[in-house]
Amino acid sequence: MVDRSVVSTNSKPFFVRRLLKEALDLNDLKLLMLTVHRVVVEYGFVRIDKDSGTAVSCFHPLDDSPSPFSSMMSLRYTLPQILVDGGSHSVNLKFQTLGHFVNVCGRLSDDTGSSLHHVFLDKRKYVRPLELMLANCESKGSDGKEVFEMLKMVKDRVALPLLIDLCEKGGLDLPPCxxxxxxxxxxxxxxxxxxxxxxxxxxxxxxxxxxxxxxxxxxxxxxxxxxxxxxxxxxxxxxxxxxxxxxxxxxxxxxxxxxxxxxxxxxxxxx
Amino acid sequence: MGERGEEWEAVMLRKAEEEESKAVKKVKLVTSDGVTMEVEISTVKEMETIQAFMNATDTDNSIIFPLPKVSSHILSRIMELMSGEYDQELVKRLSHEELKEICMVANYLNMKTLLHLTASAIANLIQNKSVEFVRHFFNIINDFTPEEEVQLRKTHEWAFEGVDED
The missing domain is CATH 1.20.1280.50 (Monooxygenase)
Incomplete structure (x- = not known):
């Protein structure tokens, strides 16, 4: 009886499906995270280790959160000039799965009173075009419009405001504007x-x-x-x-x- | 019949000549990050600064024009906008940074359509926003004293919420 109910819903046992779904969700999160990470690096940020505060090589894997199946991950960034000056100011970027969305939010890590900049990325909308772009499939009816839209949102709502906050905090020249x-x-x-x-x-x-x-x-x-x-x-x-x-x-x-x-x-x- | 053939030949010859002249006259744009972009002469028609330079030098060979203030990223964005006939949708995809950079380049190269388009796009960003939003998004440092600001807001009250219920 139990056996039948499991098999009847799908040919694969339920727990396998759940595991696969979790793994796929995690993959989506990582893909979006990697894309956001690239935008942030493009804006001149460097990733640093949360504990030691030293720069992390760009080849270092992105996931240093404790649990591999965690639905929330965070990364810390600073600017090269701040590291050179011996400063400790940095920004924290959190990635959180909320249903179909990934909430990307960031603020100065040593100032909880600073404003929070965030953007909701719809996985249903952006994951597939990103995968297509990664696979170099250009002629699939998509002209990368979604990817552009997503990059623009991340740039304008997260990366640039964070850069302005961090420059102000670190006493650096503000970015051109x-x-x-x-x-x-x-x-x-x-x-x-x-x-x-x-x-x-x-x-x-x-x-x-x-x-x-x-x-x-x-x-x-x-x-x-x-x-x-x-x-x-x-x-x-x-x-x-x-x-x-x-x-x-x-x-x-x-x-x-x-x-x-x-x-x-x-x-x-x-x- | 024979006449027609001759006519056709003439057309083809003209076409070939045209193509040849096109092939000769190419413009090489060298960006700030050292990338050389070869573009058709028709492309630079809108770039009045380059056009003026070409008229002044008057050479038949390809021209190299340095653009020390323009990055290859921004130049390729401009090319996209030009080939897309300045589609509003393409403009909407630009980040604020790109928009501002392109506006500056359009000014430098004297590209009227592009300048108009980017200036309007930036003006749209300012519309219906609070003073704080405009300050934050355009990275404007408030250099007023608190008293000055109160006074300013008072004189511009009509621009904020509704109208006083006298």
Whole structure:
């Protein structure tokens, strides 16, 4: 009776299936881990040993977690310059299987109060394209779109923020970014940002406050978003007045049902 | 019939000539990491900086143009974007780092379409984000005093949540 139930579900005994599934899950996790590891190394990080704090050879296997079937693994990285300076700052990257997802999260390892950067990678979506890419099968209807998407997520949400955090902590020069763009390019980009966002950008730092205070820029925004002709003056003020009015109107329309009776009362009073 | 044959011959000859001239005029781009990339002359048409250099030197042979500020990785990304006719989907795949690098190269090589495209893509990243997000993502160091920041936010209140319920 017991025998039959096992065989009937599948030709392979249940425990073998479970073992195989666990092994495959582990393989998926390792594949994603290896991919993330490559991105992180590409950003200039070096892997270090958790206990000794010394650099680990790139040929060293990635799994140094205690249990081979653990659903969570972690790796530690630092920057070569920090090792040279004799510093001990590093970042910790954790990989955790949660159902179909692998949660990749990282933060400074010696500062638990620092912000956590993480990304969820869908195994169903990314494992197969990665395997295809590894096997060099290009013509399988996939143009590597998923792999690009995944790499971009890991770069922008984990690797770059961690690099910025670690550079700040270690007192190193920050990686190149928006602020390193020449002035004319910043201007070109700001021209394409909507007025409301431009005002927020002005609150970030003094250089951008200066760049965002250009009257010509606000004249352009005013023309784009309100189309109204205006003779001159402070276009930022004008923009602010119009946006406030617009928001008030929107708010009023949203709540108009609630205030219908108030409105009619108001009308009566006015009449 | 004979006339037609001659016509056909002429067409083929022109084609062969065209191909020959194409084969001669190739541009070699040497990147910062020492990789030489050979590209068709039509490819560099959009790169106004190189075009101006070619007009000035006026040679029939292939030209070598050094790009000391451009890595091979970024150049190949640019080639992908150009051959993909600047598809938005391709732009979406770029990381912030790549986007910024490409924007700088487009500026340096005077590639108008690419410059416009990357500047718009970066501008899109700024939209609908909080001040803190913009600071973090663009790695901007806040150099305001707390008082200054409070004041700034007050004057730009209209850009933040809703409108004050007076």
């Amino acid at each position: 928006f602020m390193k763009l020449p002035m004319e390019l910043k201007g070109l980009i700001l021209e394409r940002v909507p007025g409301v966002d431009l005002a927020k950008v002005a609150c970030t730092c003094s250089e951008l406050r200066f760049l965002c205070s250009d009257n010509e820029l606000w004249k352009k925004k005013h023309l784009e978003e309100f189309e109204g002709e205006s003779k001159g003056g402070d276009f930022k003020d004008l923009f602010a007045t119009k946006i406030k009015r617009k928001k008030q109107l929107e708010w009023f329309q949203q709540h108009s049902l609630r205030f219908k009776h108030v409105l009619s009362d108001y009308k009566i009073v006015r009449l």
